[in-house]
Amino acid sequence: MSLHPILHVEDSDEDVFLVHYSFKRAEITNPVHVVTDGQMAIDYLSGAGKFSDRTQFPLPGLVLLDLKLPHMTGMEVLAWIRQQPSLKRLIVIILSSSAQEGDIMRAYELGVNGFLVKPADANTLTDMCKALKHFWLTYNQSALEFLEVR
Amino acid sequence: MEAPTGGRAMRKESFNKTATEDTNISARRAASRSIAHTPRPAWLRYGVAIISVAAGWALRHALTPLIGPTELPFTVFFLPVVVTAAFGGGRAALLAIVLAGLAARWSFLEPLHSFSIPPWSGVVGLLVFIVVSLITTGAVEKLHQEKELLAVTLRSIGDAVIVTDARGRVTFLNPEAERLTGWKISEAKGQTLPAVFRILNELTRQPVEDPVEKVLRLRVVVGLGNHTILVAKNGAETCIDDSAAPIRDFSGGLVGTVLVFRDITEKRAAERAAARLASIVEDSQDAIIGKDLKGVVTNWNKAAERIFGYSPAEMVGQSIRILVPADRQEEEDRILATLARGERVEHLETIRKTKAGREINVAVSSSPIRDTEGLIIGASKIVRDITRRKAMEAELARVHADLEDHARKLETTVAERTAHLQETIAELEGVSYSLSHDMRAPLRTVQSFSQIVLAEAGEKLGALEKDLLQKSISAASRLDRLIRDVLTYSRVARERIELRTIDIEQLMRQIIDERPDLQPPKAEIEIQAPLQPVRGHEAYLSQCISNLLDNAVKFVPPDQQPRVRIWSEANDGQVRLWFEDNGIGIPKEAQERVFGLFQRVHPEKEFPGTGVGLTIVRKAVERMGGKAGVESEPGTGSRFWVQLEKGEGA
Numbered sequence: 039m040s041l042h043p044i045l046h047v048e049d050s051d052e053d054v055f056l057v058h059y060s061f062k063r064a065e066i067t068n069p070v071h072v073v074t075d076g077q078m079a080i081d082y083l084s085g086a087g088k089f090s091d092r093t094q095f096p097l098p099g100l101v102l103l104d105l106k107l108p109h110m111t112g113m114e115v116l117a118w119i120r121q122q123p124s125l126k127r128l129i130v131i132i133l134s135s136s137a138q139e140g141d142i143m144r145a146y147e148l149g150v151n152g153f154l155v156k157p158a159d160a161n162t163l164t165d166m167c168k169a170l171k172h173f174w175l176t177y178n179q180s181a182l183e184f185l186e187v188r
Numbered sequence: 189m190e191a192p193t194g195g196r197a198m199r200k201e202s203f204n205k206t207a208t209e210d211t212n213i214s215a216r217r218a219a220s221r222s223i224a225h226t227p228r229p230a231w232l233r234y235g236v237a238i239i240s241v242a243a244g245w246a247l248r249h250a251l252t253p254l255i256g257p258t259e260l261p262f263t264v265f266f267l268p269v270v271v272t273a274a275f276g277g278g279r280a281a282l283l284a285i286v287l288a289g290l291a292a293r294w295s296f297l298e299p300l301h302s303f304s305i306p307p308w309s310g311v312v313g314l315l316v317f318i319v320v321s322l323i324t325t326g327a328v329e330k331l332h333q334e335k336e337l338l339a340v341t342l343r344s345i346g347d348a349v350i351v352t353d354a355r356g357r358v359t360f361l362n363p364e365a366e367r368l369t370g371w372k373i374s375e376a377k378g379q380t381l382p383a384v385f386r387i388l389n390e391l392t393r394q395p396v397e398d399p400v401e402k403v404l405r406l407r408v409v410v411g412l413g414n415h416t417i418l419v420a421k422n423g424a425e426t427c428i429d430d431s432a433a434p435i436r437d438f439s440g441g442l443v444g445t446v447l448v449f450r451d452i453t454e455k456r457a458a459e460r461a462a463a464r465l466a467s468i469v470e471d472s473q474d475a476i477i478g479k480d481l482k483g484v485v486t487n488w489n490k491a492a493e494r495i496f497g498y499s500p501a502e503m504v505g506q507s508i509r510i511l512v513p514a515d516r517q518e519e520e521d522r523i524l525a526t527l528a529r530g531e532r533v534e535h536l537e538t539i540r541k542t543k544a545g546r547e548i549n550v551a552v553s554s555s556p557i558r559d560t561e562g563l564i565i566g567a568s569k570i571v572r573d574i575t576r577r578k579a580m581e582a583e584l585a586r587v588h589a590d591l592e593d594h595a596r597k598l599e600t601t602v603a604e605r606t607a608h609l610q611e612t613i614a615e616l617e618g619v620s621y622s623l624s625h626d627m628r629a630p631l632r633t634v635q636s637f638s639q640i641v642l643a644e645a646g647e648k649l650g651a652l653e654k655d656l657l658q659k660s661i662s663a664a665s666r667l668d669r670l671i672r673d674v675l676t677y678s679r680v681a682r683e684r685i686e687l688r689t690i691d692i693e694q695l696m697r698q699i700i701d702e703r704p705d706l707q708p709p710k711a712e713i714e715i716q717a718p719l720q721p722v723r724g725h726e727a728y729l730s731q732c733i734s735n736l737l738d739n740a741v742k743f744v745p746p747d748q749q750p751r752v753r754i755w756s757e758a759n760d761g762q763v764r765l766w767f768e769d770n771g772i773g774i775p776k777e778a779q780e781r782v783f784g785l786f787q788r789v790h791p792e793k794e795f796p797g798t799g800v801g802l803t804i805v806r807k808a809v810e811r812m813g814g815k816a817g818v819e820s821e822p823g824t825g826s827r828f829w830v831q832l833e834k835g836e837g838a
Contacts (some may be wrong), residue, residue, distance in 0.1 A: 053632075056637075059640060094350050134625075137625075138624060158636070159635060159639065160636035160639035
């Protein structure tokens with residue numbers, strides 16, 4: 039199982055709490071770094087400003103990205119990631135409040151790896167996190183290992 | 189009726205003559221020919237000389253017993269000479285003189301019965317006889333000739349002549365007078381003039397005063413007024429003009445009157461036609477101008493005066509060029525050249541100048557005028573003032589431009605409104621976006637946090653607290669579903685979709701396969717295959733089918749297994765899809781209401797729902813060009829239907 043950190047991009051404290059609570063229930067033990075807006079996400083990923091220390095803020099193995107964010111939307115962050123040569127293979131899962139057709143279409147066009155809709159039910163969220171753990175953190179082969187070797 | 193032959197040459201085409209007028213002329217000519225003087229034959233004239241002399245001889249013999257054999261040998265013979273001269277003319281009279289001289293010498297001069305020279309007194313008598321006879325013959329013949337001339341003149345002149353005596357009784361009518369009055373001279377003689385010469389005023393139709401009576405009274409020449417009509421014996425009417433004059437003898441005594449009159453019917457008709465024409469020309473709204481080939485004005489009507497401001501006196505004799513603006517003089521050259529070639533100028537729209545110097549728009553038509561020989565002697569010109577028309581055309585063009593301008597503005601307005609509408613739609617999309625993101629987030633928090641509290645602290649909570657948390661959870665969940673439904677509805681109402689043929693049967697089976705709650709033992713759904721394909725939109729159709737099936741299995745009494753039967757009907761290019769359930773049914777009065785937004789017929793507690801499902805169905809079907817409805821009987825179930833256009837290959 040990959041123990042690379044998870045970068046959680048989410049501006050809502052409640053949702054941060056819910057997701058972390060569900061991670062705990064789903065027994066996800068990876069370190070989780072939270073950033074609360076799009077610009078911070080980019081800063082973290084590019085190691086800019088206060089995120090320059092890679093030992094303290096290592097590159098994540100998975101980005102959990104909300105769409106509706108201050109300053110910069112999740113979609114813009116996704117587009118930016120896919121334009122970066124060193125980041126374009128990063129696993130990015132969108133965790134959105136709603137399943138707007140336009141958002142889903144656009145996200146896949148930009149190369150997202152998955153699109154999840156936040157369920158209203160806490161138990162469903164826990165189930166979703168369990169599935170995430172099994173698929174993305176356990177069975178899925180990410181490209182990160184090869185990048186680090188290089 | 190004799191045809192008019194010979195005489196003066198007539199150019200038929202130059203006279204617009206009626207058949208009646210032709211008849212008049214030929215009748216008159218025939219009359220004048222019948223009265224032409226025909227001389228008596230020579231044998232008659234000379235015969236008269238011989239017989240009258242013989243008669244004179246016999247008479248002298250008869251007188252012998254009274255006057256003796258040789259007295260007055262010549263006197264009696266003056267009679268035959270005069271008679272012969274009067275009847276047979278000069279030459280016959282000469283014969284009579286010779287014969288009478290010979291007869292008198294033979295029979296009544298010494299020596300009797302001899303042609304020897306008589307004694308001196310006899311020679312003198314013979315010479316006196318011959319001289320007196322010749323003088324008499326000359327006088328008689330002159331008189332005769334004058335009388336003949338007068339008669340022929342009276343007969344042959346075109347004017348009618350009636351002569352009366354001093355009492356006003358008709359003594360003579362010439363043939364023209366006979367024709368016009370309808371009286372023969374033989375009938376008319378001795379009649380009073382008013383009987384023969386009946387005249388009326390043409391306008392009042394009142395009898396006109398007898399001119400002869402007036403002449404006799406006033407002893408002066410009088411003329412009739414204009415507009416006099418002569419009524420003939422047979423009632424035919426003729427327009428005439430006339431004069432009547434007294435006839436006096438040498439001593440100045442009045443011996444009669446002569447009335448001369450003339451048929452002016454043709455002249456009056458021509459005058460009337462000319463007057464009519466003149467009045468038409470004069471009263472025309474268009475300027476009618478006559479000009480010669482040099483452009484000198486010969487005629488100028490009222491409209492010309494009105495349009496150009498020049499009076500006829502100012503224009504006639506002047507060049508038409510004073511009406512032509514300086515920069516168009518060469519146009520007048522072209523017009524005159526065209527006319528000189530005998531061609532017309534048709535509706536030339538140009539500009540002319542008035543007396544006041546104002547330039548006006550005119551339409552000019554001009555055609556050549558020919559004389560009776562066909563030579564072009566000038567031109568008639570019709571000028572219409574089209575300034576107003578031009579102004580109206582300009583006005584029309586302006587209105588048209590305004591209209592176009594208006595249309596353009598309208599287009600702009602439409603474009604602006606469309607843009608505005610699109611903006612509104614965009615805003616609406618923004619609203620629904622934030623609705624889906626921002627409104628659902630707090631709900632999620634309420635629901636999830638309540639669940640977490642329930643899970644983490646369940647044992648520490650009492651039954652009431654647990655129940656309240658549970659209610660919070662389900663309320664939030666219900667509100668979340670409502671939001672999702674409204675979002676679906678607004679999407680269905682707003683989105684642009686394209687229609688294509690959908691295999692409804694396959695779509696239906698797919699939906700049922702994915703939904704355990706639509707499968708036994710939860711529900712029994714029977715599809716009566718085949719279902720006709722329809723024209724629609726797959727996502728919309730599957731939304732409709734899901735909602736209808738949800739309802740069909742939901743609104744069923746708790747102890748009953750939902751049973752749904754689905755079939756299709758094709759009719760007139762349309763397919764109607766039926767969904768029959770065994771549910772609780774819908775009362776008649778609520779059957780239309782169930783399609784309204786947020787409308788619920790049954791209590792939320794018994795049958796949870798948002799009241800949006802059927803609204804979405806109807807809106808989606810309408811967006812696909814179809815209709816949706818329901819037939820229902822409370823207690824026995826409902827039959828919902830969706831009608832759409834038939835798909836291809838159906």
